């Protein structure tokens with residue numbers, strides 16, 4: 001399998017080359033040249049596999065430059081009961097007939113980003129070891145991504161993490177999660193500023209090509225194809241669980257609802273559907289930051305400025321543009337790299353929007369690719385958390401609540417609906433208290449983490465200070 005860029009760059013690359021790269025040289029995102037198709041007999045065979053072995057079967061369709069035995073070992077080392085808390089890894093919880101939650105948030109940081117990041121950590125260690133190279137991951141986080149990256153990379157050979165976060169602005173739980181890590185290869189930099197300052201610093205360092213090369217700076221952001229590919233696996237696992245025991249199970253379709261921000265999670269659903277997994281609808285659920293809902297309703301993709309980006313109670317979906325969206329539009333527009341370059345490389349930069357409402361392809365987003373969408377706001381989250389607790393005795397987090405709210409609007413008779421649960425309520429305790437008047441349950445391993453010693457360096461919002469810190473901590 002070779003990979004191409006959504007913006008038409010001529011090079012074709014293999015998996016391990018793009019693993020450690022961010023964007024393609026032309027600014028596009030990498031995608032496989034084609035989606036491998038899975039037929040019914042293969043689906044039937046995969047149904048009985050463990051999650052780790054299912055991951056291996058799917059990944060091996062996309063990776064031909066890691067020997068099969070090594071790849072299987074990497075998958076088995078990643079998806080264990082020890083790391084993800086259950087043997088099923090992504091157990092399905094039935095709320096009522098035909099309506100399920102798929103638990104993706106039982107990993108080390110209690111959010112679905114662990115599903116991909118844990119694999120990425122093991123792939124990085126493997127590939128860097130094979131090359132005899134090192135990598136310094138520089139990132140900016142307001143919570144979930146940074147902690148998932150740190151828990152995935154802690155103690156890994158050849159990798160260091162330098163994670164910037166806005167000083168004093170993450171929740172006490174999030175700070176405790178990240179800053180309590182004592183591993184020598186994990187560096188927390190609390191920047192005196194806001195999240196945008198952190199992002200600006202990361203951008204400035206990445207744009208300094210000499211520095212970047214000299215200190216082997218890399219990233220783990222959500223546009224990395226390996227992360228997306230890892231997420232494809234749980235669509236299959238969710239499908240198998242929702243249809244288990246049915247006679248004609250292989251022909252039965254299911255729908256998924258996905259709490260969305262950067263379009264990474266639901267894009268993995270799109271890939272699973274393209275591979276032949278019988279998915280009826282892919283429901284994109286947004287919060288007040290409704291860039292994606294607007295597109296699927298109107299055909300207009302309109303990026304928001306920071307003044308129009310709301311801070312909400314489902315903060316991991318607070319985005320102004322969806323960084324993985326280009327991948328879907330590439331498929332929607334018939335994989336025309338020149339068109340994507342004009343839309344995302346030029347038009348979006350100049351005008352901040354594009355309009356596909358009159359393009360015949362737009363109608364296919366729904367008819368051919370199954371996409372529909374909906375939006376949920378703070379009051380909906382509170383009501384949904386309360387309703388789910390009162391009727392089913394199940395406590396859901398704010399992001400999952402956005403999903404459940406929108407999923408109910410898109411139910412179809414006879415089609416099971418699976419809502420992806422993307423975080424546990426303990427991460428967003430304040431809103432749970434607001435909705436239910438009680439604190440969320442805390443998994444045993446997180447009791448008292450706020451009291452652990454913290455390992456963090458407070459720095460000025462200054463690129464030079466961050467560069468100096470990196471330079472003096474590489475070796």
Ligand SMILES: *Cc1c(COP(=O)(O)O)cnc(C)c1O
Pocket residue numbers: 111112113144145222259260261262263264265266316317399422423
């Ligand atoms: C990152 C995240 C999302 C959004 O996922 P995307 O892949 O960016 O669409 C939703 N919920 C939670 C809890 C997250 O951490």
